[in-house]
Amino acid sequence: MTIVIAIAAGALGLAAACTLARLIRGPSMLDRAVALDVMVAITMGGLGVQAIATGEPWTLPSLLALSLVGFVGSVSIARFLVHRDGEDA
Template sequence: MTLAWIAIGVLLGAASLLAVVRLMRGPTILDRALSVDVLLASAIAGIGAYAAFHREPTALPALLVLSLLGFLGSVSVSRFVARRQVAQTTEESGKGERG
């Protein structure tokens, strides 16, 4: 059981570290949003592993809230990027017609 905890900790730590690197270096907002999703998924996996090993069902509401926040965050970022791209396309097509 201790070996499993060490493996889980190392893998989730590596995933979190790589996500933080992508968060810092990511040139676009989509790279940063993806890295935040990976961080959130790592947290959910860690809490889920804790709940499974200790047979503690009280962590389930926290998992539900975190997954809902991750979903809403991803949807809101994707809608923001889609609107931004539509606005840029409209602006570029307007400039081409005037010139």
């Protein structure tokens, strides 16, 4: 089981590095917003792997709070970009 956890942690680390590169290089604000949303999802995956590895159930409320923050952040960025472009929603 520890090999699976190590592979999952490595894959999440690689995904985080690629997402960080897109977050820094992203040519538009929308690319950066999507990269930030993906980074929140990767962080949630990392917390899930950590919860499985340690057997601690106390990580799960953190996952719930992080998912709510990610959702509200995505919606607010989308609303901001729509109003910035001059379209009415």
